Amino acid sequence: MPQLNKLRTALPGGPGGNTAPLPLARLRTALTVFFALDGFLFAGWVVRIPAIKHQTGASAATLGLALLGVSAGAVITMMLTGRLCHRFGSHPVTVVCGVLLSLSIALPAQTHSALSLGLVLLVFGAAYGGTNVAMNSAAVDLVAALRRPVMPSFHAAFSLGGMIGAGLGGLVAGGLSPSAHLLVLTGIGLLVTAVAGPVVLRHPAPKPVPVTPGGEARPKRLDGRARRVVILFGMIALCTAYGEGALADWGALHLEQDLQAHPGVAAAGYSMFALAMTVGRLSGTALLERLGQTRTLVAGGGTAAAGMLLGSLAPTTWLALLGFAVTGLGLANIFPVAVGRAGELAGPGGVAAASTLGYGGMLLGPPAIGFLTDWFSLPAALTTVALLAAAAAALGYSARNVAHP
Secondary structure, three states: OOOOOOEOOOOOOOOOOOOOOHHHHHHHHHHHHHHHHHHHHHHHHHOOHHHHHHHHOOOHHHHHHHHHHHHHHHHHHHHHHHHHHHHHOHHHHHHHHHHHHHHHOOOHHHOOOHHHHHHHHHHHHHHHHHHHHHHHHHHHHHHHHHOOOOHHHHHHHHHHHHHHHHHHHHHHOOOOOHHHHHHHHHHHHHHHHHHHHHHHHHOOOOOEOOOOOOOOOOOOOOOHHHHHHHHHHHHHHHHHHHHHHHHHHHHHHHHHHHOOOOHHHHHHHHHHHHHHHHHHHHOHHHHHHHHHHHHHHHHHHHHHHHHHHHHHHOOOHHHHHHHHHHHHHHHOOHHHHHHHHHHHHHHHHHHHHHHHHHHHHHHHHHHHHHHHHHHOOHHHHHHHHHHHHHHHHHHHHHOOOOOOO
């Protein structure tokens, strides 16, 4: 399938070389900072879920419904964000959403009931979803300009930020209240946005190559087959996001409740997962260049399925942590590949569509796992992550004839 939206600013270069002019290098650094901030703030909220569960007095099922607010808010705003990126550009929308995300992170710790928690998580989820669509749209444009599959490096920054945020949360979990902790994260988020935001705003997104006689870029019009491909990669993103969301929302609770891990060790569970995803994504560009998209998707899904079976059913904390790490390695590059491919086909609209489907997995995950926990057990509920990881591998194989631009 021909690659769409090749950019004028792309420069040739050898493998592994820096083929971008200095403005693109600066833009790449600033966007990387936004990805890291997104992961840092999200992980800071995630590791305080057990404390906020106790604060609100929620059961597993009601907590699952409250956590639905994050994914619901994200899904509601994602398609709107895609249209805003078309109208105003992905760079200004990224900065605005970064400010909103930093402000909204403090809200969950101010609640004292499952209902109020769910309502404020709608706001937090809206900011989180908007940030993800906007910065991924900006990254897709930059990846096309660099003409290398570097999308995993941006998501590696997200995972690294998540690892740092989870590690910091584990350190302060015993001595700092959720309210104070999340207020500190608000300050950090606003400070980082104030530093990286002006760089993003000063560098507009690269322009597409003029392909019409009048010199204007031809808008992307997708035929039915291209739309089906976008939906296919969106479904792959859905399977992956389900697993990421499950480990983020329930991983620490599983370690603390089912395996009697210390709260600091339980918080380290997500940190281990994020560290493994970071390592996997840092090697993602080389992996994609060597194996291609199809084998990367299939191998990643199979590895994640095996890892999550170990993580959910292991009888000891350390084996569960090992399973979380293997799951992170497997899932690492599936979501970046899926969203990046959809963006190549349809620009911000494709990113929004794939992200909306992806976060549909997070939308289904929290309440599904909550109800399955009440009916069976949390370890049994977490095995659904392995099932959907295997489904992602199967869908990736089915996309073997369309995976390459």
